[in-house]
Amino acid sequence: MRSPIYVAIDTPELDRARSIAERVRNHVGGIKLGLEFFSANGRAGVREMADLGLPIFLDLKLHDIPNTVGKAIQALRPLKPAILTVHAAGGRAMMEDAKAAAPTGTKVVAVTVLTSLDGSDLSSIGLAAEPQPQVERLTALARDAGLDGVVCSGNEVAAAKAAWPDGFFVVPGVRPAESGHGDQKRVMTPRQALDNGASILVVGRPITQAADPDTAARAIEATL
Numbered sequence: 001m002r003s004p005i006y007v008a009i010d011t012p013e014l015d016r017a018r019s020i021a022e023r024v025r026n027h028v029g030g031i032k033l034g035l036e037f038f039s040a041n042g043r044a045g046v047r048e049m050a051d052l053g054l055p056i057f058l059d060l061k062l063h064d065i066p067n068t069v070g071k072a073i074q075a076l077r078p079l080k081p082a083i084l085t086v087h088a089a090g091g092r093a094m095m096e097d098a099k100a101a102a103p104t105g106t107k108v109v110a111v112t113v114l115t116s117l118d119g120s121d122l123s124s125i126g127l128a129a130e131p132q133p134q135v136e137r138l139t140a141l142a143r144d145a146g147l148d149g150v151v152c153s154g155n156e157v158a159a160a161k162a163a164w165p166d167g168f169f170v171v172p173g174v175r176p177a178e179s180g181h182g183d184q185k186r187v188m189t190p191r192q193a194l195d196n197g198a199s200i201l202v203v204g205r206p207i208t209q210a211a212d213p214d215t216a217a218r219a220i221e222a223t224l
């Protein structure tokens, strides 16, 4: 079975991205490319990474009016990514247009509450401090809009899955026990996140910043 780990290769440097991907390829199920990589390398860079043969998760977290998000996804169609992200807070019509514009076979998943936010951050933007009800509300909205799944932390994934048993659940903010949290606030170990119902795990710096990314990816895989 393919590893549930998607390695988040967050770098603007194409050569470095390719080198990390080549080193970890036997211990991950796919590659996640986000805003940092895409802003520097664009669609051509994504194509080069796709040539390595692993599924591509294109994480652009689109969040705009429905027409703009739909047209942006149309422009991405030739890349045929395995997974694409939008922000659930963009609303139901935006998510519907996102799904309608995506290629067949691309999973469109909605980010609920970023894993970098804790209760006090949520209060500061006018939301209730408890993340779980917000994750549950946005998960139901994403399901009703016809998306394929959501992104949430390992703390909320069990509740989200209870509301959407056949949804696809992406869990970032994953940290092996001995790893630093960096800017992540709602974190969980890879094993626990899988046990709670994650479909895939997004792991970035614990692998990409390790002295030996291959060994780090292998060590995480061994805990699953």
Ligand SMILES: O=C(O)c1cc(=O)[nH]c(=O)n1[C@@H]1O[C@H](COP(=O)(O)O)[C@@H](O)[C@H]1O
Pocket: 008, 010, 034, 059, 061, 085, 111, 113, 114, 115, 116, 151, 152, 172, 173, 174, 182, 184, 202, 203, 204, 205, 206
């Ligand atoms: O959509 C995401 O992948 C995402 C959502 C979220 O709530 N939190 C989050 O960290 N991510 C992404 O997951 C990756 C986490 O990276 P590390 O913190 O280095 O493991 C980054 O590429 C983030 O953009």
